[in-house]
Amino acid sequence: MITASFLQDPNFIRSAYILAFALFIVGLMGLRHPRSAVRGNWIAAVGMGIAVVATLLIHGMGNWGLIALGIALGTVIGVPAARTVKMTAMPQMVALFNGVGGGAIALIAWVEFRESHGFDGDPLYIAIASLFAAIVGSVSFWGSNIAFGKLQEILPGRPITLGRAQQAVNAALLLACIACGVAIATGSDSELLMIGLLVAAALLGNFVVLPIGGADLPVVISLLNAFTGLSAAAAGIALNNTAMIVAGMLVGASGSILTKLMADAMNRSIPNIVAGGFGGGGAVPGGGGAADLEGKTVKSTTAADTAIQLSYARQVVIVPGYGMAVAQAQHAVRELAKELEKRGIEVKYAIHPVAGRMPGHMNVLLAEADVPYDQLKEMDEINPEFSRTDVSLVIGANDVTNPAANTNPESPIYGMPILNVNESESVIVIKRSMNPGFAGIDNELYYDEGTQMLFGDAKTAVAEITEEVKGL
Amino acid sequence: MLVTNLAILVLAGFVGFVVISKVPNTLHTPLMSGTNAIHGIVILGGLIVLGLSGEGTLNKILLVIAIVFGTINVVGGFLVTDRMLGMFKSKPEPPKKDAGAE
Numbered sequence A: 001m002i003t004a005s006f007l008q009d010p011n012f013i014r015s016a017y018i019l020a021f022a023l024f025i026v027g028l029m030g031l032r033h034p035r036s037a038v039r040g041n042w043i044a045a046v047g048m049g050i051a052v053v054a055t056l057l058i059h060g061m062g063n064w065g066l067i068a069l070g071i072a073l074g075t076v077i078g079v080p081a082a083r084t085v086k087m088t089a090m091p092q093m094v095a096l097f098n099g100v101g102g103g104a105i106a107l108i109a110w111v112e113f114r115e116s117h118g119f120d121g122d123p124l125y126i127a128i129a130s131l132f133a134a135i136v137g138s139v140s141f142w143g144s145n146i147a148f149g150k151l152q153e154i155l156p157g158r159p160i161t162l163g164r165a166q167q168a169v170n171a172a173l174l175l176a177c178i179a180c181g182v183a184i185a186t187g188s189d190s191e192l193l194m195i196g197l198l199v200a201a202a203l204l205g206n207f208v209v210l211p212i213g214g215a216d217l218p219v220v221i222s223l224l225n226a227f228t229g230l231s232a233a234a235a236g237i238a239l240n241n242t243a244m245i246v247a248g249m250l251v252g253a254s255g256s257i258l259t260k261l262m263a264d265a266m267n268r269s270i271p272n273i274v275a276g277g278f279g280g281g282g283a284v285p286g287g288g289g290a291a292d293l294e295g296k297t298v299k300s301t302t303a304a305d306t307a308i309q310l311s312y313a314r315q316v317v318i319v320p321g322y323g324m325a326v327a328q329a330q331h332a333v334r335e336l337a338k339e340l341e342k343r344g345i346e347v348k349y350a351i352h353p354v355a356g357r358m359p360g361h362m363n364v365l366l367a368e369a370d371v372p373y374d375q376l377k378e379m380d381e382i383n384p385e386f387s388r389t390d391v392s393l394v395i396g397a398n399d400v401t402n403p404a405a406n407t408n409p410e411s412p413i414y415g416m417p418i419l420n421v422n423e424s425e426s427v428i429v430i431k432r433s434m435n436p437g438f439a440g441i442d443n444e445l446y447y448d449e450g451t452q453m454l455f456g457d458a459k460t461a462v463a464e465i466t467e468e469v470k471g472l
Numbered sequence B: 001m002l003v004t005n006l007a008i009l010v011l012a013g014f015v016g017f018v019v020i021s022k023v024p025n026t027l028h029t030p031l032m033s034g035t036n037a038i039h040g041i042v043i044l045g046g047l048i049v050l051g052l053s054g055e056g057t058l059n060k061i062l063l064v065i066a067i068v069f070g071t072i073n074v075v076g077g078f079l080v081t082d083r084m085l086g087m088f089k090s091k092p093e094p095p096k097k098d099a100g101a102e
Helices: A002-008 A011-031 A034-057 A064-084 A088-113 A124-151 A165-185 A191-209 A213-239 A242-264 A270-274 A288-293 A303-311 A321-327 A330-342 A361-368 A380-387 A458-471 B002-023 B025-052 B055-084
Strands: A317-318 A347-350 A376-378 A391-395 A427-433 A449-457
Touching: A002 A011, A002 A242, A002 B025, A011 A242, A011 B025, A034 A242, A034 B025, A034 B055, A064 A088, A064 B025, A064 B055, A088 A124, A088 A191, A088 A213, A088 A321, A088 B055, A124 A165, A124 A191, A124 A213, A124 A321, A124 B025, A165 A191, A213 A242, A213 A270, A213 B002, A213 B025, A242 A270, A242 A288, A242 B002, A242 B025, A270 A303, A303 A330, A303 A391, A303 A427, A303 A458, A317 A330, A317 A361, A317 A380, A321 A330, A321 A458, A330 A347, A330 A361, A347 A380, A361 A376, A361 B025, A376 A380, A380 B025, A391 A449, A458 B025, B025 B055
Parallel strands: A317 A347, A317 A391, A347 A376, A391 A427, A427 A449
Antiparallel strands: none
């Protein structure tokens, strides 16, 4: 059959791969603006469909039953999960999807090892690429699962460390991975070495992510995303598959950029974050800035009083943080904003790049609550606005508003770019208690002249304020 | 072949940097979950290895798991991204009438 042989022509399949990765790039370009983003995502999905169909056309494909079984099972598991996941649970969902990708890569590399009897007769680069994919894929799988556990609160969010031995253990595990890899690449076909490599990488993935605290997870999730991408690209080199190389590398680049952005937004280096246990190094919780705060008091306020202040404001800036996500207060916040807007008050949202548990977390939550995206202001855009803002309403955000980052060189977060809420006329902080934030440091903002604290659950408190505003 | 593939790898890296650098903070979560779906491309690896050789029970089991994982990654990733992006709106919708639900 002419048609069949044409479709199975390796050059036809390679062309389909080119079309597929071109669509990935076009799709990602669509993500530059919310208007074109939905279409961009579908364009990338079409690219993926083309790549899968082209692969199935490769001459000599078999095991159709098993292929169908795998795809069917994956669909049955993936679709409902994606359909029903709550927006507040998005970070862990992304971590989980990232993890299974890494797991797939590690498994494929393992089977390649088994089928080729330790890459016997393969060029060296194939062995190296496969082993790299196996190590990084395995690290990514286990690391993502731990991140998922922390976000889902199956595991405690606080850092779990081995103390001083941590670095040494991690280094030893990495060396073990590399040693197994070198032994295999230089000719050994012992499967124990391959299993040893996968196990050491698995332990490494666990030990790297366990010591990382909740607020650093945005960095880790994007780092693991980059890892999975890079290992997919390596697997593509091993299989001589251009679609995998390009797609993997695009993800690797995107994950690296996001990781860098997140780390910059915390004024910390990536190695410093991965080393884990913030506050365990030079930063002593309660030291530095906290000492100056003794003797100062905080002013607490009520929902009714907050409502009055808000309704006499011209401009209100809402500063959401992880506390808003935990309390699922985004809809309540939107209701309040609507009430204020009805009264002609300008409402804006100040979004710190690392607010929440993944890059852009707040934006997704507020979008879910129908907040138009043009009201969501990035840090650089909103900071000059605070000086002409009457009331800043801080909802469940802490460290990202701490003026010590600007003024106190002894503070562990000194140098971190923050939202300058203290420049506004008055600040109202909704918070459950005076407990310090993730960094374990007191927030000088709370002791400021212009700051009032409204203690309570974010959702309840915001709803109360809204009722009071309505009653005015 | 290796050199060509390395060239593709490096160029893809630069394209990625250029394209992704222009994505605004607002869309970083969908960007993550969208790129997440794209690395589900590893499913091709599972299909190729299982379809073209895939001998032995253990190998088959491992590859089927790999394909399941890859499919979850692709299908789940694109769907979840679509759901998220569908929520980003520019203008406030007309207020919904809750018929005194409050």
